[in-house]
Amino acid sequence: RNAALAAAALRAAALPVRDEDLRAGFASAEWPGRFQRLAAGRVILDGAHNPAAAARLVETWREEFGPADRATVILASLRDKDTPGVVRALAPLARRWIAVPARNPRSLPAPELAEVIRATLPGADVADSPEAAAALARAASHAEPALVAGSLFLVGEVLALAGDQPPPAPSGQ
DSSP: OHHHHHHHHHHHTTOOOOHHHHHHHHHHOOOTTSSEEEGGGTEEEEOOOSHHHHHHHHHHHHHHHOSSOOEEEEEOOBTTSOHHHHHHHHGGGEEEEEEOOOSSTTBOOHHHHHHHHHHHSTTOOEEEOSSHHHHHHHHHTSSSOEEEESOHHHHHHHHHHTTSSOOOOTTOO
């Protein structure tokens, strides 16, 4: 959808772009933190932080893994986000949840986020972890892949742990 919009904008602006250049550009495009695979596909990163993005993430998950595959969802959320909406949207693919804080002052603390998940999905398997590294280690003990979602700040932290970028500033700046 984003690619189609970009192509339409280029055409509407009457910029001289050849179809083969568009195809080549789109084929080589990367969007870090959007269904990004780490650890040979055992960890998926997606910064989906609103219900619409989380619903699209579920669609992509099902396209990539099939409708039956589920995940250990490592989730962070900021206080000003629709956290229950994100949780409801991700629920179809969550086998279990691990709540973690994002490195941002607006982040929900892990225990508070875990309570939001429990209130939104009574009976869900929910744990909390003080940091992303510990949550990833906990998720690795399960057979299913881990899905890191809910905050681009969390995705950035996990990428830093994987050595793919510098760690985010705690203030989120």
